Amino acid sequence: GQQVMQIxxxxxxxxxEDFTTxxxxxxxxxxxxxxxxxxxxxxxxxxxxxxxxEVKKQKRLTFQFGEAKKNSSLHITATQTTDVGTYFCAVGGxxxxxxxxxxxxxxxxxx
Amino acid sequence: xxxxxxxxxxxxxxxGTSLTIQCxxxxxxxxxxxxxxxxxxxxxxxxxxxxxxxxxxxSGFVIDKFPISRPxxxxxxxxxxxxxxxxxxxxxxxxxxxxxxxxxxFGPGTRLTVL
Numbered sequence: 001g002q003q004v005m006q007i008x009x010x011x012x013x014x015x016x017e018d019f020t021t022x023x024x025x026x027x028x029x030x031x032x033x034x035x036x037x038x039x040x041x042x043x044x045x046x047x048x049x050x051x052x053x054e055v056k057k058q059k060r061l062t063f064q065f066g067e068a069k070k071n072s073s074l075h076i077t078a079t080q081t082t083d084v085g086t087y088f089c090a091v092g093g094x095x096x097x098x099x100x101x102x103x104x105x106x107x108x109x110x111x
Numbered sequence: 112x113x114x115x116x117x118x119x120x121x122x123x124x125x126x127g128t129s130l131t132i133q134c135x136x137x138x139x140x141x142x143x144x145x146x147x148x149x150x151x152x153x154x155x156x157x158x159x160x161x162x163x164x165x166x167x168x169x170s171g172f173v174i175d176k177f178p179i180s181r182p183x184x185x186x187x188x189x190x191x192x193x194x195x196x197x198x199x200x201x202x203x204x205x206x207x208x209x210x211x212x213x214x215x216x217f218g219p220g221t222r223l224t225v226l
Contacts, residue, residue, distance in 0.1 A: 033214055042203060042217040043154065088153065097142045097207045099215060101154045 004029075004091050006102030014110050019076040021105035023089035031092055032072045033099065034063060038085040046074075079109050113138055113206050115218035123224045124194055131190045132221045134204035139184035142207035144215065145177070149200045157202075160187040194225045 006023045013019050023032065031050045035043040047056055049065035049072060056063045060083075062075045076083055086106045090099040114137040124130050134143065143160040158166040158179055166179035180188045191198050201222050205215040 031213075042220050043215075045214040045216065048214055092213055097213045098144070098156060098159065099213075100156070103153045 004032075004089060004100060004102045006089055006105060008105055009103065010106050010108070012108045012110060013079050015081060016078050019079050019083070019107055020073055021087050021089075021107075022071065022073050023091075023102050024071045025091065026070070028069045029072075029091050030069075032065060033090045033092070034072075034074050035088045035090060035101075036085050037088065037104070041085075043088060076107075079107070081109050081111055083107060084109050113140060113216045115204065115206060115216060117204060117218040117221050119221055120219065121222040121224075123226060125226055126195055128194055129190055129192045130194065130223060131188050132202055132204075132223075134187045134189070134218055136185045136206055140206040141184065142213075143181060143187045144205045144207065145179065145187070145189045146203045146205065146217075147200045148203060148220070154203065157189070160189075160204075191223065194223075196225045199223055199225045 004023050004025045011019055031048055033048045034046040036046055037043045047063050052069050053067045054065040060077045064073045074087055086104040088104045089102040092099050116135045118133045145157040146154045147157055148154050156169050157172045157177055158168040160166050160179050160181040162181045162184055176192055178190045201220045203217050203220045205217045207213050207215050
């Protein structure tokens with residue numbers, strides 16, 4: 001399956017600071033998804049990006065898909081304690097429903 | 112979105128025994144998946160549970176160790192057989208949507224500890 005590298009592994013921010021996590025692939029991706037997993041919880045789907053250069057926003061969250069469809073980012077503006085958790089990117093093969101998850105970025109927010 | 116339940120939510124088992132985890136969905140779904148998530152790690156796909164046929168296993172996972180049943184479109188089971196402490200993990204089932212997106216909805220997970 002397709003491989004994706006996610007960085008950083010951990011991020012500690014002060015409440016109100018911004019946060020970004022990145023996913024990179026050596027191959028062109030058909031799509032990329034983002035999930036959030038709260039501590040002790042299960043992954044919850046956030047969004048899917050499909051088009052080259054696509055940018056989507058959900059309140060304070062901004063998702064980008066690179067022009068070459070080989071990388072993606074999730075940016076959170078003015079983090080809050082409710083943003084705490086691990087953010088995973090996941091990639092699916094064309095025509096396949098199976099997902100390969102990145103290693104995740106664990107976000108800690110210091111109040 | 113689908114509502115997914117898993118049983119048991121957690122269990123502590125002895126080495127050499129087997130545990131069957133159940134996954135129930137509130138609507139009929141074609142795609143069901145089983146994942147393993149070791150503490151602090153990412154999700155690793157074990158297999159795709161196919162209704163009416165054998166499950167499709169990922170590299171490193173075999174049917175003898177992780178037999179899967181999918182008797183209908185709303186239910187699946189994963190058995191962890193002949194357990195060892197290395198099988199201690201969270202096991203999650205998920206379902207996929209068919210149209211527009213292939214995002215997955217996850218059950219709450221089963222936390223397994225093997226002594």
